[in-house]
Amino acid sequence: MATAAPANRQKLRVGLIPGDGIGHEVIPAARAALEALGSDIPKPEFVDLKAGFELFTRAGEALPEETVEALKECDCALFGAVSSPIRKVTGYSSPIVALRKQLDLYANVRPVLSVAASPEEKPDVDLIVVRENTECLYVKQESLTTGEHGKEARAIRLITERASHRIGKMAFEIALGRPRKQVTIIHKSNVLAITDGLFRETVRAIPRTVGDGRYDGIKIEEQIVDSAVYRLFREPQIYDVMVAPNLYGDIISDAAAALVGSLGLVPSVNAGDSFVMGEPVHGSAPDIAGHNIANPLAAIRSAALMLRHLGYPVAAGKIDRAVDEVIREGQILTPDLGGTSKTTDVLDAVIKQM
Amino acid sequence: MATAAPANRQKLRVGLIPGDGIGHEVIPAARAALEALGSDIPKPEFVDLKAGFELFTRAGEALPEETVEALKECDCALFGAVSSPIRKVTGYSSPIVALRKQLDLYANVRPVLSVAASPEEKPDVDLIVVRENTECLYVKQESLTTGEHGKEARAIRLITERASHRIGKMAFEIALGRPRKQVTIIHKSNVLAITDGLFRETVRAIPRTVGDGRYDGIKIEEQIVDSAVYRLFREPQIYDVMVAPNLYGDIISDAAAALVGSLGLVPSVNAGDSFVMGEPVHGSAPDIAGHNIANPLAAIRSAALMLRHLGYPVAAGKIDRAVDEVIREGQILTPDLGGTSKTTDVLDAVIKQM
Ligand SMILES: CC(C)[C@H](C(=O)O)[C@@H](O)C(=O)O
Ligand SMILES: CC(C)[C@H](C(=O)O)[C@@H](O)C(=O)O
Numbered sequence: 282m283a284t285a286a287p288a289n290r291q292k293l294r295v296g297l298i299p300g301d302g303i304g305h306e307v308i309p310a311a312r313a314a315l316e317a318l319g320s321d322i323p324k325p326e327f328v329d330l331k332a333g334f335e336l337f338t339r340a341g342e343a344l345p346e347e348t349v350e351a352l353k354e355c356d357c358a359l360f361g362a363v364s365s366p367i368r369k370v371t372g373y374s375s376p377i378v379a380l381r382k383q384l385d386l387y388a389n390v391r392p393v394l395s396v397a398a399s400p401e402e403k404p405d406v407d408l409i410v411v412r413e414n415t416e417c418l419y420v421k422q423e424s425l426t427t428g429e430h431g432k433e434a435r436a437i438r439l440i441t442e443r444a445s446h447r448i449g450k451m452a453f454e455i456a457l458g459r460p461r462k463q464v465t466i467i468h469k470s471n472v473l474a475i476t477d478g479l480f481r482e483t484v485r486a487i488p489r490t491v492g493d494g495r496y497d498g499i500k501i502e503e504q505i506v507d508s509a510v511y512r513l514f515r516e517p518q519i520y521d522v523m524v525a526p527n528l529y530g531d532i533i534s535d536a537a538a539a540l541v542g543s544l545g546l547v548p549s550v551n552a553g554d555s556f557v558m559g560e561p562v563h564g565s566a567p568d569i570a571g572h573n574i575a576n577p578l579a580a581i582r583s584a585a586l587m588l589r590h591l592g593y594p595v596a597a598g599k600i601d602r603a604v605d606e607v608i609r610e611g612q613i614l615t616p617d618l619g620g621t622s623k624t625t626d627v628l629d630a631v632i633k634q635m
Numbered sequence: 636m637a638t639a640a641p642a643n644r645q646k647l648r649v650g651l652i653p654g655d656g657i658g659h660e661v662i663p664a665a666r667a668a669l670e671a672l673g674s675d676i677p678k679p680e681f682v683d684l685k686a687g688f689e690l691f692t693r694a695g696e697a698l699p700e701e702t703v704e705a706l707k708e709c710d711c712a713l714f715g716a717v718s719s720p721i722r723k724v725t726g727y728s729s730p731i732v733a734l735r736k737q738l739d740l741y742a743n744v745r746p747v748l749s750v751a752a753s754p755e756e757k758p759d760v761d762l763i764v765v766r767e768n769t770e771c772l773y774v775k776q777e778s779l780t781t782g783e784h785g786k787e788a789r790a791i792r793l794i795t796e797r798a799s800h801r802i803g804k805m806a807f808e809i810a811l812g813r814p815r816k817q818v819t820i821i822h823k824s825n826v827l828a829i830t831d832g833l834f835r836e837t838v839r840a841i842p843r844t845v846g847d848g849r850y851d852g853i854k855i856e857e858q859i860v861d862s863a864v865y866r867l868f869r870e871p872q873i874y875d876v877m878v879a880p881n882l883y884g885d886i887i888s889d890a891a892a893a894l895v896g897s898l899g900l901v902p903s904v905n906a907g908d909s910f911v912m913g914e915p916v917h918g919s920a921p922d923i924a925g926h927n928i929a930n931p932l933a934a935i936r937s938a939a940l941m942l943r944h945l946g947y948p949v950a951a952g953k954i955d956r957a958v959d960e961v962i963r964e965g966q967i968l969t970p971d972l973g974g975t976s977k978t979t980d981v982l983d984a985v986i987k988q989m
Contacts, residue, residue, distance in 0.1 A: 365826075365859075366825070367859075368824075368832070369824070369828040369829070375825065375826065418792065418823075418827060419826060421826065424829065425833070428795070431795065432796040433793065433794075434793070434794045434795070434829045434830040434832070434833040435792065435794075436792040436829065438790040438792055439787065439788070440789075441784065441786065442784070442786040442787070443785050469772075471719030471720070471729065472719075472773060473772060473790055474775075474777065475778065475779050476788040478723050478788070479779070479788040481721070483786075505719075505721075507889040508889060508898075510864065510886055510893075511892060511893045511898060513893075514868060514894075515893050531861045532860060532886060534861075535862060535865040536868065538865060539867075539868035540868075544865060
């Protein structure tokens with residue numbers, strides 16, 4: 282899905298939104314990895330931006346208008362993580378969910394890749410979850426009434442042809458760039474015949490509707506979401522690109538992360554047609570925040586993935602290979618991977634490998 | 636959740652609904668296991684009943700009124716599996732989803748248990764998914780409109796206080812009978828503050844609202860659904876009883892099944908206040924149907940679980956121990972478990988162990 286980098290780009294303006302918790306540790310690491318690339322990319326210029334639950338409790342807003350406006354002046358961004366309160370907090374709404382919608386970052390692309398014993402070997406797990414990022418139950422249209430038997434809550438699940446089409450296209454484009462060229466549609470249309478039926482049929486129709494034969498070589502598979510998760514654990518190698526509505530994609534990408542040993546390894550980008558924002562799949566991990574032990578690799582890989590989407594595959598490859606080498610060597614790892622190293626030690630090891 | 640068996644029950648009327656595919660092979664096996672119990676239970680009387688997609692294509696209805704009416708005259712039932720067409724088929728609606736609602740079988744109880752090397756050892760995985768069975772997106776209130784950018788489909792997700800309360804109570808009752816006495820609430824209330832918020836708060840409130848101190852010893856935990864699945868794979872031992880809204884429960888129980896090696900091992904019951912229906916968690920597996928190679932153990936265990944809910948723990952234990960022994964010996968297993976035996980061989984082995 283890489284677009285070619287504009288040749289005349291002199292600088293790369295990167296918005297940085299650490300958010301909450303370990304976001305404040307892993308985003309600086311990702312920034313340092315970008316800086317270490319030197320002339321492989323246009324000189325990065327970083328813009329520090331605020332969002333998150335900490336900010337909300339301090340300043341009364343989770344996603345200031347200035348942050349959104351400033352992002353519109355950036356070429357790309359890196360987002361850390363936000364703490365989502367489990368109880369309803371009046372006035373608070375998750376800034377990451379809001380940002381995805383406000384910047385129309387309709388695709389959440391989450392590659393899950395294990396590291397083989399040597400660079401020549403094939404990894405056991407090598408799949409990409411392409412998650413729709415703007416609708417499904419995430420439209421947050423919820424209501425509460427009181428009926429005969431007490432409270433009744435309802436939420437709307439929205440699936441549109443437009444959103445299904447563009448996320449499907451994104452999945453097909455990504456599949457085109459991969460050796461297996463296979464797209465598995467995840468749905469539950471045996472129960473949700475209309476909503477998931479629309480998702481499924483829209484994605485299936487893309488090779489016909491796009492019509493230039495571009496996707497003729499792509500193999501389309503499908504799986505019901507429950508059995509998709511089952512099979513993900515039993516035989517992950519059956520998947521190449523998985524395309525899913527928002528909530529299924531959320532669950533599946535966490536499930537896939539379990540296969541590669543740690544959520545602390547899995548990167549993502551939130552991508553739209555004109556903006557891309559890297560974001561590690563992990564959360565803000567308040568329990569370990571502030572101890573310099575958070576795994577920075579997911580954030581660093583997210584920076585690489587962001588570069589790939591911006592059209593800098595060589596620079597991205599440099600970061601990815603360095604990360605793989607650090608994992609392969611297995612000497613300098615954070616506790617989530619069984620190591621005893623610090624966040625900053627892992628960052629240094631990556632930079633040394635670059 | 637066992638109720639005491641009525642002392643005056645002379646016969647046990649068991650409705651049998653094989654459904655589609657391998658349902659026709661595993662339900663007869665479960666029947667045979669019940670018959671082999673002899674005087675441990677009231678003499679079973681079997682009532683053959685029809686439902687399923689095959690029936691729909693032949694006779695135009697998936698769940699005949701006679702089947703539902705006949706079930707109301709039974710003490711309990713065993714359901715095999717149904718093939719759910721992925722494409723919308725006009726007039727067809729999943730009979731299992733309909734049965735759960737029509738008989739108000741509001742709880743889907745799915746124990747996932749690995750078999751330890753010896754009966755004295757603790758199993759690695761020992762958890763129970765208690766899935767709400769009547770609402771959430773399964774209310775199937777879907778609509779389709781055409782907007783500015785094409786088709787738009789909407790589904791309602793319904794969560795009520797009443798259903799959340801009764802499923803929560805079921806989870807607490809089950810937890811009471813287990814050594815760890817822990818209930819983990821699965822939700823996504825960081826996004827669905829109102830619907831999942833209602834589920835979460837209603838379940839959390841049960842020890843207070845029930846009020847007789849009955850649940851005071853129970854430990855309540857909670858997990859966001861995506862990270863719940865992640866942790867299920869990484870550290871299944873953190874779970875004891877998991878209580879979840881319908882769709883999350885559907886996904887989580889398949890995910891948990893992957894941990895014990897095969898969906899062909901995981902039983903369930905659909906339980907209401909006055910009826911219980913056993914059902915293996917697996918599907919109709921049309922690819923292997925008719926070859927006498929389907930794993931009958933999930934159906935046999937479902938019969939045992941049904942007996943437990945009816946108040947016959949001794950008889951249930953007899954079946955369960957026999958199944959465990961067959962798995963432990965590892966000699967007579969179907970292909971899903973790496974064996975080469977037939978469905979009927981596995982059944983014979985279980986009966987021999989009883
Ligand atoms: C924090 C939460 C709102 C978010 C989501 O559900 O999208 C997270 O789980 C993710 O996957 O990015
Ligand atoms: C067949 C399907 C409708 C069903 C469900 O989603 O409930 C199945 O997956 C199950 O778990 O029993």
